[in-house]
Amino acid sequence: MQSVAIVIPARYSSSRFPGKPLADILGKPMIQHVYEKAASVHNATVVVATDDSRILSIVEGFGGKGVMTSSDHASGTDRLVEVMSEVDADLYINLQGDEPLVRAEDLELLINAMAADKSIEVGTLYHSINADQAKDPNTVKVVTSHSGRACYFSRSPIPFIRDKDVQASYKQHVGVYAYRKSVLEKYTRLDESHIETVEQLEQLRLLDSDVDIYAFEVMPTGPGVDTPEDLERVIKILKGEQVDSEKTLLSNIELVITDVDGVLTDGGIYYDENGECIKRFHVRDGLGIKLLQQAGVKVAVLSGRDSRALRKRISDLGIDIFDLGVKNKEVACKDIIKQAGTTSANTVYVGDDTIDLPAFISCGLAVTVADAPEYIKSKCDLVLDKNGGFGALRELADKILIEQGKSKLLDDPSTFLKVHADVTQ
Known part of the structure; x- marks a missing residue:
């Protein structure tokens, strides 16, 4: 030694x-x-x-x-x-x-x-x-x-x-x-x-x-x-x-990579009578994803699980960058960042548990949900106020849009109506 x-x-x-x-x-x-x-x-x-x-x-x-x-x-x-x-x-x-x-x-x-x-x-x-x-x-x-x-x-x-x-x-x-x-x-x-x-x-x-x-x-x-x-x-x-640096952290984000279980869902795993996995998603998160896409911020999904329900949700939201059934999230994040044509410094990863720690290292900004364990929160740059599956990703989307000067997508009816045709909750 x-x-x-x-x-x-x-x-x-x-x-x-x-x-x-x-x-x-x-x-x-x-x-x-x-x-x-x-x-x-x-x-x-x-x-x-x-x-x-x-x-x-x-x-x-x-x-x-x-x-x-x-x-x-x-x-x-x-x-x-x-x-x-x-x-x-x-x-x-x-x-x-x-x-x-x-x-x-x-x-x-x-x-x-x-x-x-x-x-x-x-x-x-x-x-x-x-x-x-x-x-x-x-x-x-x-x-x-x-x-x-x-x-x-x-x-x-x-x-x-x-x-x-x-x-x-x-x-x-x-x-x-x-x-x-x-x-x-x-x-x-x-x-x-x-x-x-x-x-x-x-x-x-x-x-x-x-x-x-x-x-x-x-x-x-x-x-x-x-x-x-x-x-x-x-x-x-x-x-x-809150410190002034939060604006700097979010104002240059070009890519959001999100985990699924515990972030887009409440972490619960449900099975139907045929043994098919069913997940509960939140409509506000879906709308937040579409608004980010309208603002030019790419959204990718990364999950250690794979299911028909998840693939259907990804398709409904028009997300074309995703990796499912992942074992090594650090490598997967680097691949997604390259595929999106951006850099780690301009990427935020949203996770909620130990399996997400390697992904946090690969991305410039680490974010977690309100109900994440304390030891995960201590590793993150930003802790959201909402729990996973209950609008946490929408909360992050709002913060990004506001910091990037695109709040009209959120609070201006005429602007929202212009993009409404492409919006899926």
Whole structure:
């Protein structure tokens, strides 16, 4: 077994937010939220590396482990190298102290991936984003090869779209790194590269020195905290309140992939006297699907089951992209996205149970219904107010249409009458 140390660099000084690690979030300093998430990772040693006695005192006060490091370090990786002399491990995870919404399962995914392939020297994470999000220079993008090796990181949108008829998918880099001890031992001897200086991205030093970085996909993450405004957003998220980012999430959706049992139906399975499976659908969901189609948003159906009743419903709704009797929903979603001619960043998947988790990873946005288990809700970007089979998909359709400025399809009689001939409930 490999020994793992999760090191959380935490500086007090910050040009945009001085004292950021100690900012209060629902009664706890931010650094404690990050520490507790890291401490829930199985068999990992967690330590905060700081240059300020106030942070060290707070960490020790809530029972955490901290070490004082030099205030002259240019980056969190340099601070991590100093910690190596006090904390011995085979694998070091660099976790930023301003990520209170970090998921322990993402850290474990990274650790397990490094354990599975000992040839990987440096690992990191990413998730899909849409084209508008890719324009933000504060959002670092990564391009990867088929094997997952990072080709380049940039603050610019990459890849660049030369032909406007060509679709591009964008990946946001999540600033969590896993290093083999051997890489950190030579890191400080590497010269700062020109591209690192230009982009102000320390990971480019490794690429420029022919050290490969492999990136592993996770679900979209919550925001980090760079400014006081970011802090308010995080607090709202932890309180379960709506944040402004919901408009960004839905305004670029081009494809909705929906599960059937538990989403389009109430999850009940009924059989007639001949043993034929009968399902109960909701007319509002059907109308919501037709309205999305009228607005140019494609709808696809993905189900682990197959039946004549389901095929009849799909036919009535005019859905021509579907996959039934599916065992691997991750692969099926990727095939559907390709068939629809869009990208994962512009796709939302609606599911309600554990079988849908692989599909959530394949799509840019994960949505679930109100009666889904809590552990499924925790994995999703949006939880609907309605239960599966009782208008949940219509609720999502309304949200998408409103965010995309197409609410006339919902509330304007004359507009609705123009498309009524093609509408099936």
